[in-house]
Amino acid sequence: MSDIGKSVNQFIVEEQRAHPASTGDLTGLLNDIVSACKKISHLVSRSNIIGLGGYADSENVQGETQKKLDIITNEVMVDHLKWTGHLAAMASEEIEEIIQIPSKFPKGKYLICFDPLDGSSNIDINLSVGTIFSILRCPNDCKNPTLKDFMQKGTEQVCAGFTVYGPATMLILTTGNGVNGFTLDSDVGEFILTHPNMRIPKDTAEFAINMSNQRFWEAPVQKYVEECMKGLEGDREKNFNMRWVASMVAEVYRVLTRGGIFMYPIDSKIAKQGGKLRLMYEANPMSFIVEQAGGVSSTGTERILDIQPESIHQRVPVIMGSKNEVDRVVRYHQET
Ligand code: AHM
Numbered sequence: 001m002s003d004i005g006k007s008v009n010q011f012i013v014e015e016q017r018a019h020p021a022s023t024g025d026l027t028g029l030l031n032d033i034v035s036a037c038k039k040i041s042h043l044v045s046r047s048n049i050i051g052l053g054g055y056a057d058s059e060n061v062q063g064e065t066q067k068k069l070d071i072i073t074n075e076v077m078v079d080h081l082k083w084t085g086h087l088a089a090m091a092s093e094e095i096e097e098i099i100q101i102p103s104k105f106p107k108g109k110y111l112i113c114f115d116p117l118d119g120s121s122n123i124d125i126n127l128s129v130g131t132i133f134s135i136l137r138c139p140n141d142c143k144n145p146t147l148k149d150f151m152q153k154g155t156e157q158v159c160a161g162f163t164v165y166g167p168a169t170m171l172i173l174t175t176g177n178g179v180n181g182f183t184l185d186s187d188v189g190e191f192i193l194t195h196p197n198m199r200i201p202k203d204t205a206e207f208a209i210n211m212s213n214q215r216f217w218e219a220p221v222q223k224y225v226e227e228c229m230k231g232l233e234g235d236r237e238k239n240f241n242m243r244w245v246a247s248m249v250a251e252v253y254r255v256l257t258r259g260g261i262f263m264y265p266i267d268s269k270i271a272k273q274g275g276k277l278r279l280m281y282e283a284n285p286m287s288f289i290v291e292q293a294g295g296v297s298s299t300g301t302e303r304i305l306d307i308q309p310e311s312i313h314q315r316v317p318v319i320m321g322s323k324n325e326v327d328r329v330v331r332y333h334q335e336t
């Protein structure tokens with residue numbers, strides 16, 4: 001029987017039953033995340049009506065001006081996750097320090113890193129935004145977790161997922177056993193499995209990069225994009241199409257559904273900070289998902305999931321998507 005039509009809760013419980021030794025903690029944590037994302041979806045869709053559009057008077061740890069929804073969605077995540085006993089600590093793109101579980105609540109064995117509202121520069125123009133999360137095991141004493149406990153390679157992730165608040169709200173999930181996509185049925189308030197076993201085609205004729213940064217890129221990316229632009233009139237065997245939504249959740253969702261290569265490479269403008277996208281909140285969870293769907297994810301010189309994190313807000317170059325195109329960009333890096 002096809003799995004299509006199952007609720008995400010049923011799907012998660014069945015995955016848990018396939019691992020008889022599991023305690024149900026991850027199932028509980030995923031249910032908490034699902035609840036938070038449903039609340040965020042509701043807030044995002046009503047933000048103009050309830051006065052949540054536009055900027056707040058604050059900056060986040062990265063020095064970026066925060067949108068009102070950046071702050072509120074961060075609070076929704078923390079409020080939904082802090083009391084249920086599944087987490088030892090949290091880290092958010094919007095908050096400088098790691099977030100401890102208040103002492104009145106029990107602590108669990110997992111750590112979570114999240115970007116509560118990725119692509120938030122798109123919110124006022126009614127384009128897709130989303131929430132990204134990555135779950136790790138707390139390695140040591142879960143009673144007093146520290147920053148050091150979060151410094152685990154992406155290969156250690158237990159689960160990763162993201163939502164897209166677009167024409168439909170979607171949830172994409174991996175626990176290391178393939179990638180599944182669920183659509184929120186807002187009439188009944190449940191995510192329903194609509195996209196089982198998502199696979200990224202190996203080949204693609206679609207690339208995504210912010211072309212306005214072209215003059216700052218390094219030689220391998222210059223070469224690759226120039227070839228895509230020339231298509232059949234250059235050295236490529238096909239013509240290429242370009243997309244740039246400026247919302248990673250929307251770009252990765254597109255790559256998962258019809259293939260493509262998504263790049264936010266290093267460039268001379270952002271070289272000092274190491275890249276644009278954050279390792280712990282964006283690059284690692286998305287790389288886990290992309291690899292689980294048969295794609296590849298690299299900085300250009302290194303597999304992203306193999307990077308040993310050095311700080312919680314660390315940024316890295318990102319090149320991910322259809323295998324044959326990412327491999328080609330990596331090859332151009334090796335050749336230079
Ligand atoms: P954010 O987490 O502050 O929204 O920033 C991340 C976003 C990604 O979703 C997107 O790929 C990128 O920033 C867009 O950057 P740019 O505005 O330089 O095109």
Ligand code: MG
Nearest residue numbers: 115118119282
């Ligand atoms: Mg983000």
